[in-house]
Amino acid sequence: MAISFEAALGIHDKALAFRSQRAEVLANNIANADTPGYQARDLDFRQVLAQATGNGDINLKRTNGRHLANANTAGMGAELQYRVPMQPSIDGNTVDLQIEQAEYTENAIDFQASFTFLNSKLSGLMRAIKGE
Amino acid sequence: MSLTHIFDVAGTGMSAQTIRLNTVASNIANAESVSSSTGETYRARHPVFSVIKQQVDQDGFGGFASGFDSAAGYGVRVDGIIESQSELRQKYQPDHPQADENGFVYYPNVDVVAEMADMISASRAYQTNVEIMNTAKQMLQRVLTLGQ
Numbered sequence: 505m506a507i508s509f510e511a512a513l514g515i516h517d518k519a520l521a522f523r524s525q526r527a528e529v530l531a532n533n534i535a536n537a538d539t540p541g542y543q544a545r546d547l548d549f550r551q552v553l554a555q556a557t558g559n560g561d562i563n564l565k566r567t568n569g570r571h572l573a574n575a576n577t578a579g580m581g582a583e584l585q586y587r588v589p590m591q592p593s594i595d596g597n598t599v600d601l602q603i604e605q606a607e608y609t610e611n612a613i614d615f616q617a618s619f620t621f622l623n624s625k626l627s628g629l630m631r632a633i634k635g636e
Numbered sequence: 637m638s639l640t641h642i643f644d645v646a647g648t649g650m651s652a653q654t655i656r657l658n659t660v661a662s663n664i665a666n667a668e669s670v671s672s673s674t675g676e677t678y679r680a681r682h683p684v685f686s687v688i689k690q691q692v693d694q695d696g697f698g699g700f701a702s703g704f705d706s707a708a709g710y711g712v713r714v715d716g717i718i719e720s721q722s723e724l725r726q727k728y729q730p731d732h733p734q735a736d737e738n739g740f741v742y743y744p745n746v747d748v749v750a751e752m753a754d755m756i757s758a759s760r761a762y763q764t765n766v767e768i769m770n771t772a773k774q775m776l777q778r779v780l781t782l783g784q
Contacts, residue, residue, distance in 0.1 A: 520779075524638050524639045524775070525638050527638070527639065527642055527771075527772060527775065528638040528639070528641045528642050528645065529708055531641075531642040531645045531646055531768050531772070532645050532708055532709050532710065532711060534646075534649065534764055534765065534768055535645050535646060535648055535649030535652075535711050535712045535765060535768075536649075536685070536687055536709065536711075536712045537649075537761055537764070538652075538653075538656075538685055538712075538757070538758075538761060539685040539686060539687055539712055540684075540685065542687055542709075545708045584708050601760075601761070601764060605764060605767070608768060608771065609771070612771045612774070612775055615775050615778075616775075616778060619778050619779065619782070622782065623781075623782060623783065626782065626783045627783070630783070
C-alpha cells in the first residue's frame with residue numbers, strides 16, 4: 505500500500521503555508537506603519553479554508569467542456585483584503601500598530617499549532633514504518 | 637517560502653526608521669544653528685516613506701495570494717528627504733556676531749518637541765520590526781526541526 509502524503513498529512517501543510525503567507529502580509533503592514541496613504545491588508549482564514557476544503561463554491565459553474573477554468577481552481581487564490589480602520593488618520597494610513605502586532609503574534613502561535621500537528625502526523629508515519 | 641520574505645520586509649522597515657532617526661538627530665543638533673540670511677539657515681529635514689511594490693513574485697509560483705501579492709507590497713522605502721518650508725524663526729539680536737545689517741538673526745524652523753516625539757515613534761517602530769524579525773526567525777527554526 506502506497507502512502508499518499510495528501511491523505512496522510514491532511515490540511516496541516518496547507519495551513520502552515522497559509523500562516524507563513526499571512527505573516528508576510530502582516531510584517532509588511534508593520535513595516536509601513538508610518539507610510540502616508542498605506543492601507544493595511546490581511547488574508548481571510550475562513551475564505552482560504554473554504555477553498556482548501558472545497559466547501560467554498562465561489563468558482564463559476566462550467567456547464568461545457570470548452571468553458572475556461574477559473575484561475576482560482578488551480579491554486580488557492582485568496583484575495584488580500586483591506587482592514588477596516590478603527591479611527592481615521594490624517595495621512596490616510598490605516599495601520600494600527602497594536603492590532604497588527606497582536607494579529608502577528610496570534611498568527612505565529614497558530615503557525616506553531618499547525619506545525620505541531622504536522623510534526624505528529626510525520627512521527628506517526630515514522631512509527632508506522634518502523635513497526636513499533 | 638514566504639517566511640524568508642519577512643526578513644526583507646522587516647529589514648526595509650528598520651532601515652527606513654533608522655533614516656528617520658538620523659534626520660531627527662540632525663534636526664535637533666542643528667536646532668540653534670543661526671545664520672544671517674534665510675537662504676543659508678538650516679531647515680528641518682523629514683524623510684518621505686512609500687510602499688515597495690514588487691511586480692513579479694520572485695518564487696515564480698506565487699502563494700495563496702498570487703496575483704494580488706504585488707498590491708500588498710514588499711516593505712517600505714525612503715523616497716527622499718524633504719526640507720520643511722515653514723517659516724524660519726527671526727530674532728532681533730543686534731549684538732549677535734551673525735546678525736545682518738538690520739540686526740536680525742535667523743534660527744532654523746526645527747520644532748524640538750515634535751522632533752522628540754518623532755524620535756520616540758521611530759525607535760518604537762524600529763523595535764516592533766525587530767520583534768517581527770525575531771518571531772519569523774523562531775518560526776523558521778521550528779520548521780527546520782520538522783520530522784525530528
